[in-house]
Each structure stands twice: as structure tokens, then as C-alpha cells.
Amino acid sequence: MKTNGMIFLLAFVLAFAGGYFFFNKGKTDNMQAVTVQENTTSKVDEEEESEPEELSSAEFEIFNTNSCLSCHAVSSLGLEGGTTGPDLSKSYADIEGKHGVDLDSFLQEPTSAVMTGVIEGSPLSDEDRAEIVELLKKASEE
Amino acid sequence: MTTKRIISAVLGIIAGLLVAVVFFADFNKAGENAAGDIKSKAEKVYVPYGELDEYYMMSSGGHSGQLFVYGIPSMRKIRTVPIFTPDPATGYGYSKETKEMLGGFTWGDFHHPAISETAGDYDGEFLFANDVGNNRVAAVDLSTFTTVDIMSLPNMGGPHAGVFVTENTEYIALPTRFARPLDNKYADLDKYEEEYKGVVSMTTFDKETKKFDLAYQIVLPPWSYDLSDAGKKMSGDWIVMTTYNSEFATTNLEINASQNDRDYIVLVNWKKLEEEVAAGNYHDVNGAKMIDPRDHKGAIYAVPVAKSPHGVDVTPDGTRYIAAGKLAPMMTVFSFEQTFEAIEKEDFTDEKYGIPVLSYESVMEREVDPPGALGPLHTQFDDKGNAYNTMFISSEIVKWHIETGEVIDRTPSYYSPGHSAAAEGDTVSPDGKWLVSLNKISKDNFLSVGPSHPESMDLIDISGEKMEHIMAVPVDPEPHYAQIVHRDKINTITVYEKDENRENSVWKQEDARVERKGDEVHVYGIAMRSRFIFDAQSDRPDAVTVKEGDRVFFHLTNIDLDQDITHGFGINEYDLNFEVQPGQTSTLEFVADKAGVYPIYCTNFCSALHQEMSGYLLVEPK
Numbered sequence: 073m074k075t076n077g078m079i080f081l082l083a084f085v086l087a088f089a090g091g092y093f094f095f096n097k098g099k100t101d102n103m104q105a106v107t108v109q110e111n112t113t114s115k116v117d118e119e120e121e122s123e124p125e126e127l128s129s130a131e132f133e134i135f136n137t138n139s140c141l142s143c144h145a146v147s148s149l150g151l152e153g154g155t156t157g158p159d160l161s162k163s164y165a166d167i168e169g170k171h172g173v174d175l176d177s178f179l180q181e182p183t184s185a186v187m188t189g190v191i192e193g194s195p196l197s198d199e200d201r202a203e204i205v206e207l208l209k210k211a212s213e214e
Numbered sequence: 215m216t217t218k219r220i221i222s223a224v225l226g227i228i229a230g231l232l233v234a235v236v237f238f239a240d241f242n243k244a245g246e247n248a249a250g251d252i253k254s255k256a257e258k259v260y261v262p263y264g265e266l267d268e269y270y271m272m273s274s275g276g277h278s279g280q281l282f283v284y285g286i287p288s289m290r291k292i293r294t295v296p297i298f299t300p301d302p303a304t305g306y307g308y309s310k311e312t313k314e315m316l317g318g319f320t321w322g323d324f325h326h327p328a329i330s331e332t333a334g335d336y337d338g339e340f341l342f343a344n345d346v347g348n349n350r351v352a353a354v355d356l357s358t359f360t361t362v363d364i365m366s367l368p369n370m371g372g373p374h375a376g377v378f379v380t381e382n383t384e385y386i387a388l389p390t391r392f393a394r395p396l397d398n399k400y401a402d403l404d405k406y407e408e409e410y411k412g413v414v415s416m417t418t419f420d421k422e423t424k425k426f427d428l429a430y431q432i433v434l435p436p437w438s439y440d441l442s443d444a445g446k447k448m449s450g451d452w453i454v455m456t457t458y459n460s461e462f463a464t465t466n467l468e469i470n471a472s473q474n475d476r477d478y479i480v481l482v483n484w485k486k487l488e489e490e491v492a493a494g495n496y497h498d499v500n501g502a503k504m505i506d507p508r509d510h511k512g513a514i515y516a517v518p519v520a521k522s523p524h525g526v527d528v529t530p531d532g533t534r535y536i537a538a539g540k541l542a543p544m545m546t547v548f549s550f551e552q553t554f555e556a557i558e559k560e561d562f563t564d565e566k567y568g569i570p571v572l573s574y575e576s577v578m579e580r581e582v583d584p585p586g587a588l589g590p591l592h593t594q595f596d597d598k599g600n601a602y603n604t605m606f607i608s609s610e611i612v613k614w615h616i617e618t619g620e621v622i623d624r625t626p627s628y629y630s631p632g633h634s635a636a637a638e639g640d641t642v643s644p645d646g647k648w649l650v651s652l653n654k655i656s657k658d659n660f661l662s663v664g665p666s667h668p669e670s671m672d673l674i675d676i677s678g679e680k681m682e683h684i685m686a687v688p689v690d691p692e693p694h695y696a697q698i699v700h701r702d703k704i705n706t707i708t709v710y711e712k713d714e715n716r717e718n719s720v721w722k723q724e725d726a727r728v729e730r731k732g733d734e735v736h737v738y739g740i741a742m743r744s745r746f747i748f749d750a751q752s753d754r755p756d757a758v759t760v761k762e763g764d765r766v767f768f769h770l771t772n773i774d775l776d777q778d779i780t781h782g783f784g785i786n787e788y789d790l791n792f793e794v795q796p797g798q799t800s801t802l803e804f805v806a807d808k809a810g811v812y813p814i815y816c817t818n819f820c821s822a823l824h825q826e827m828s829g830y831l832l833v834e835p836k
Contacts (some may be wrong), residue, residue: 076222083226084233091234091265158743158776169722170742170773180561185823 134203138196149207150212157186164205164212176205247358255684258675261288269698269805271650272327272341276692279322281343281354286637286648286698289687291674297352298322298345305782305792306361309765310801315364320721322677323347325694326377329356330419333380334446334532334642338703339421342379342386343654346372351388351417351426357707358795365426367415368500375439376415381450381642385484389414389455393436397500397566403464410436414455415502416484430491432482432505434514435567436462438471438754439480441525441592444640446532449550451485454535458522464476471522472541474576478516478566479526479537481553486513497621498783508568515557516566518574525592525633529601529616530642534579536616538590538603544583545590545603547616553577582619584612591632594639596646596676602639604631611674613681627651627672628659635696636676645700649674649681652693669693684741708777710797718769719799726750728758735760736767741781741794742774744823746814756829762809762836771799774820783818785831791817809835 132151135141139152140160148161167175171183179201182188196204261267266283270292275282279299283292296563299321307316322345329336340362341354349370355362367373367388376388393410395401399410412434417426442455442535443743460477463470489712490496490510491502520542528535537546545624555561556576564571589607600622603612609630613623631653637645656670668688675682712721720726720738726747729736739748746756748768771779772794783802784791794800816827 076218080218080222080226080229084230087227088234089230090229094234094238132420149284158774158779162775166216166775169724172723178695185826186743195770 096127098136117136132207134200134207139194139206140204143190146208146211148211158209161211163206166212175208176201225786226283256681258684259287259289259673261290263283266701269648269700270704271635271698272323272329273635273652273689273693273696274327274343275690276325276694277321277323277347278691279324279345279347281324281327282689282693283359284696286650287673287684289671289685291689293359295354295359295361297324298348298350303789304360305800308790308802309792310743310803312361313803315485316360316796317364317366318348319348320830321347322350322352322370324352325374328377328379328386329697329699330383330421331379331641332382334450336638336641336697336699336703337383338699338705340383340419341421342377342429344373344376344476346374346391349373350378351386351415353419353424353426355424356704358710359706362420362424363426365416365417365428368398368502369394369411369431369504370415371413373415375442375455378442378444378453380444380453381446381472383419383508385444386417386419386426386729387414387442387444387453387484388417389439389442391438392812393438396433396504402747404409406436406464407462412436412439412457413504413576414439414453414482416487425531428502429785430487430496430505431499432487433499433504433506433570434480437478437480438467442610443526443528443535443640445535445550446530449528449532449535451483452550453482453484454526454528455480455482456519456523456526456537475521476518478571479523479535479548480569481515481517482507483513484508512557514569515553516569516571517548517553517577518563518571520544521661524590527593527595527640530595532642535618536593536601538592540589540606543588543590544581545593545601545614546581547579547619548577549579552579577666580619582614582679584614584621584624587612587624588591592634593651594634595644596639597644598646600646602634602636602649604634606630606632606654611649611681613676623680625655625674625683627653627674627683628670628686629653630655631655632673633693635698637698638700640697645731647675647677648698649676650696650698652696653686654692656686657687659686672688673805694745708796709775709796712775712797716799718801718832719771720769721771721773723747726755733763734765734767737769739768739770741772741783741816741827743769743779744816745823745826746770746783746816746827746829748829756814758814758829758830759832759834760806762806763833764806764833766804766806766831768802769799770794770802772796780818781820781827784812784815784817786815788831789813793818806831809833825835 143154143157144160145153146160262758267288269286271284271286273282281295289303296306306312328342330340343352349367352364370390371392371394374391375390377386390413393412395409414432416429418429437457438459440456445452457478459471461473466702496505519537520539522541523537524540525538535548556572561573561576562570563573587605587608590603591606601616610626614621631651634651636649637647651672653670656667672686673684726740727738728749737748748758775797779796782793812831814829
């Protein structure tokens, strides 16, 4: 009697497990497809995020350390950046007409409200300012 | 003993399977498939953030007078471009230049867009638009998506059958829908047959100066010219037009213009007429060079076609033209080769109003008559030799093979399609990916907004053997025709070029000034984040003082040479508003006929301090 019970139990477990694998096969395949999809998406995101850093060489590091690139791009130097502020490619040449002062003066005492706040919060050192002006001069000649 | 063990095992297996089935088996297989199906349709149109649609759809906006720009396959509306209608959102029709272009008209009825073509393929440079309402043709520059020229057409009665372009945009052609007496003359409707004329305007467009010219007009019998197309390749010298009202009805056209069993497709050789016009063979009528093609052998022929046809479309290879029946429930395929042969052999059955009529049997290749398909209106094409017809009355798209006439598939549309647009579907090389059915009726398919229901558009995947209906979207009144162009062909600019020699432009703060010339006041100003500078010398550079009755000109240059930084300019209570795009100079002209103080402000959100971008117009009383 006991043996019969064991046999019944064993057969039950086997059939139950077989049924589980049989009916779930399709679902598992779908799930794998979804997982692969997700991985691809996140990979693309990572690549996009890392792009600006790859582009900025040591020469242009100064734009990063002073957080210029969080608001500005300098596309003529191949520097991607934020989109809030204007692209600085032509800023050296255009700033005097637009803001009434040259770039060096503007970076010491900006004539626009937003940049006044930015510079007051974290003034540029004389060395950094000189280097930025020089690089943006180069950018406007590109 | 053994039997009992076997029975136990069998029972165990049965019970195990039974429980497994109860727990794991999915009895909603059918339901899940349907859900899976919907998901795959959703995936087809989902364009993730950071990616762009593959195609632009340029859709006419009918009596809104506007162009609607959609992304395909997402069906997201990207832009409304005003063409014949003022638009405060872009300042179109308010600035001096655009106001002059609109010429005092406040609306237009834009039916058929035509993207400029090179060798029969879209080149993506310009888009042309017809105005059935007020007899005009317009050009939209696709580098800026702005209207750059509008020309009025004399002697016309609603250029419905245009615009279409010849294969290298030599001409932008517009045949008239209603016949009228020429030269704005008066003639009683009883004189319809003698005094009223059908006219085709053949216009040219200079891509450099961005200006239209009316090259010549073709005078024809007073039939109604409904739709038309230009030949391609072997048929490149020809245009084909459908007609109705060969009955010359002058009232109750619904009945009276639908009497004859046959109307005509008119074939005109534009190359031939071009030569004749160049040789001086025309009459000046109301400022247009009018040529009568019946005076020139080989310039015009007619082909009988089943009653009141609507669309006529030339196949991508240029070897055939297909008429859609409207009142005759079939598509008729005509062969250009047979047509040219019949012309050569002078195989004419008749002459109608001086036009030789070709033998139908000689030029007709096949009649395609899908059972129960009613109201065929227009034909589009794919890259596999198939044609797609909209069926207005039976609300469906019919796919059939041009060479064999075999009907391959039919799919419903929701409801009553006029035109459809396939991806590059009217060029020499259709893409065969998507088709959008432009429907006139949506019934209750969308949330109700009252008695005026939106029109609707169905997106259909035509990449497979069977068509697949993907989605339906509502749309403002009223797309008639659209063209779907690959995004690689459209090259837009983001900033207008800084041109220091441009008339009225100001690029430096110190140059901003106000100049008085008699009772004209010219303000040469700057818009930049986030201020106006009208007068650099003033203590208040953003205030302008004029006298009541002065004619005031605000010449405004946006010196933010930066992507997406548009400035607006509105004058409080003066009913005035316009925009300047980055690097653009534009002028607002008006008479300061109300004394008082009127705030000026930037109307297009430009920066965190947009709200502060303001000034005053002070109008001193007389």
C-alpha cells in the first residue's frame, strides 16, 4: 500500500513538473526577448552619455572644470554641452556687438542677468579666464 | 500487486498533468494573441525618445490654408506651416513682408502639395501649394518651412487640378476647376459654351530668387478639370488631366454634370506648347500669355473615360496613366505607348471642340473592377509594381497589380478616404513602406468635440503582401492630399545666416536706433535674451515714443544666433504680433492711431527671464 502511494506521488511530481516546463516554454522565450531588448536600450544610453567626455581633450578640460559645458556647447571645437545657453563657437567675435563689452570684460562683469548670477556664484580665476578667452578666440576662427 | 502499482502510477500521472494544466496552461491563447498583435502594431509606430521618424508627411490643410507636417510612422504632428492664412503663432501675415505676400486675403483652400522634383524624384527643396479658394499658387522653402512666395493667377476659377510638377520642376501646373469668362469679363451663364473657358496655368519657380512667374496659360473648353499629373520618363513631355461636366451644365452639377457615360482625359504636350509660346504664338489676356493648343497640331488630345473620373495618376515608370472612376466603380489603365501609337496613326474616333478624341479601345490597356468596391478616387504606388486605390464609398484601400490587374488585398479605412499618400508613392521610386489614408469622415472614432467631428488618417503598413491597418489619428480640417518624403531629403537650417549687409538689420547694440522721416518712425532694433534694444542712446533702450498718427516701422533683428531661440514681439491692445527667428530681420509696420501707453513684450518663450523681455510703446496724443 505504502509503495503504491509512493509510486502515485512520484508519477504526480513527474507529470506536474513536465506540465510546468511544457506550458511555460513559450513564455520564457518571450521574457528572454524582452530582457535582450532592455539591455540594448541601456547600452545605447550609456554610449550617448559618455560621448561629450570622449570628445573633450585635455586642452579643453578648462571648459569642464569651470562647468561651462553644463550650459554651453562649443561646436566649432567639437565640444558638446548643455543646450540652455548659446553655443560659444562665435562668442569671441560676436560678444562686443551683442553685449557691448569684449569677452574678457564680460567674463569679469557680465552684462546679462543669467551670466551675472553664474559668475558671481563662481568667479573665474585670472589664469582660467585668460585661457578660456584664448580658446574661444581660436573657436571663432575655426 | 503489479496491477495496483501500475494503476497508482497512471493515476499519479493523470493527476499530475491535470494539476499542471490547471496551474500553468493558458486558456486565453486567442486573447493573448490579439494582445500580442496590438503590441506589435504599437511597436511599429513607437519612436523612442532620442530617435526620429523616418519620413515627413506634408499634408495639405484644405480651407485652413495651412500645411500640416507629420512624422511617419509615429503620426505625431510636428508643425503647422501657414501658407494662405495669417498665423499669430508665427507672426505670419503680421510682419510687413508676409502681410504683403498674403495681399489682403485671409484664407485659402490648399488641396494638393507638390514637393519639387529632380528626375521625377523629390529633391526636398521646395513645396508648392494651390489655393482653390482664391486662385493662387505658393511656395514653401523646405530649408525653413516658411512660405516664400505667393502668386495670383488670372483667368482661373479655382485651380483644383493642381499643383503638380513636371519631372524636373520645369513647370508647376494648375488647371482650373470652374470655367469663367476670360479677362474678368461678364458673360451670362446662357453663354457658357461660347464665352466660358477652362484654363491651365503653367508657372515656373526660380529657386535662387524664390519667385514664381506665370510662363503661359492654356485655354480649353469649359469642362471642369478635376485632377492631373505630369508624365515621367517616356511620357515626361505630357500632362494628363481628368474632366467632368462635358455636359456644360451650369446649374445643379450633381445631377446635370453626371449625365454622359463618358468624360475625357485630356493630354497636353507642354514641351510643344513651350516652343510655340517661345515663338510668339500666344495672345495676351489679362497679363497672361494665352495659348490655344487646338491651333497647334500634336499639342492636345482627349481620351474617353468612364463617367466623371476623379484622379489620374502616372505610374512610377511613366508607361501608364490610371484613371479612378468616382462614379464608375473601376480603375482604367491607359498605356502611353498605345496612346503615342494611336496619335501616330491618327486613330481618332471623333473630335470634340477641336480636340482629336483617341479611340478608347486602342489606348485602354485594362479595366480593374474589384467586386463591391465603390467610389475609386486616387491611385498611389509601391516599389513592387502595385497600385493602391482609395474607395470613397465602400471605405477601403484596394491593392492591385498594375501589370496583371489582379486584386491582391483590400483593407477597410475609417471612413471615406479621399486621397491616400504612400511613402514617396507618386515618384519614380516609391518606397513601399507606409500608406496613409486621408479620410473625410471619422464618425465616433475619437472623443467627441461636438457636431464638427475631426477628419481622420489611417496609417497602413504596406511592406508585406497583405496590408496591415496600424492606427487611426484625428486631424484638423482638412487634408486633401499629402506627400511622404524621406527625412534624408529634407535639409533644414537652424539659424539664419548673419548677413551684416541685410537691409534694416542691426547686429550691434550700439547701432540700435530710432530714425524719424516726416511722419514715419523707423525703429532699427535688436531682440536678444532677454531684452529689446530699440535705441542704444536712450536711458530706456526698450521704450519708443511716437506721435499719434505716425506710421511706425519696427525693424527687428534677432541676434541670438542660437538654435531654437525665437523671439516674439507683441504690442498690447494694438492687435499686433510677429516673430523673429535666430539671425532673422523682420519688419512690423503700422499706424499708431491710438494715443496712450502700450506695453511691448516677447511673445515666444525664450529664456528664464522671458517675462522681463518687455518695453513700452508711448503714443503721444495729437
